Amino acid sequence: MLIAGNWKMFKGPAEAAAFSRELRQVALPDDVDVVVCPPYVSLEPTVQALADTDIGVFAQNCHWEREGAFTGEVSAPMLREVGVYGTLVAHSERRDWCGETDETAAARVRTALAEGLHVIVCVGETLAEREAGQTDAVLRRQVGVLEHDDNLVIAYEPVWAIGTGRTATPEIAQQAHETIKSLLDLPVLYGGSVKPDNARELLAQPAVDGALVGGASLDVESFAAICRAGSLT
Ligand code: PEP
16 A cells, blocks of 8 residues: 655745654554655755655656756656655646656656656546546556556546545546556556545555545645555555
8 A cells, every 4th residue: 555645836845844754753554655745846855854764755757868958857866866766757737737748758657767766657537538438548548658667656546536626436446447457567546636534435445556645645634644544455
């Protein structure tokens, strides 16, 4: 079971360090792997504040080249140098706003893995795609560019459920996760308005191996409650 908190563009260095110091005081279950994903500038203080804990620190993105003329980008070796353990790739907000495609996503995943980072790669359909009956086709296309790797995890995040308060039912999540696993046998996290009060039911689905949590990961108590909901499910 893996619970990852995506802080998006929240928590600068001071706030990230304060959150991390608070989180390390909280009792988290031993059978749940916990990860936080701060913005780039907050990675190093978070790594330092969580040193000697089992909580992993992931970036939210990573370039597919190791270095070069890519203004505004950050590479996998740079992330490794500041002690980062892994990275998210292809969050729907990056597919939507930053021109991420299946091909660039696959290139980022390949390089990050080759450089020794763990990767959580995000897939999921939009509302229009679901309503047009294209969910399976979209998942096939997005997962089809990926290859199996022991350090790769997929996050199924239906775009219509992200930050909307609209959660996929446990049955919808289970079905999509089964589809993804039939394409690539990897752990699959569910993401989309996961909160302390719906986490247990979602995480209890047999094909749900954890959660990628946005809004509810910004508060120590609600994030810890979701981590506890993942224990022994
Ligand atoms: C996310 O950012 O990946 C996410 C799932 O956000 P939220 O939990 O706020 O819907």
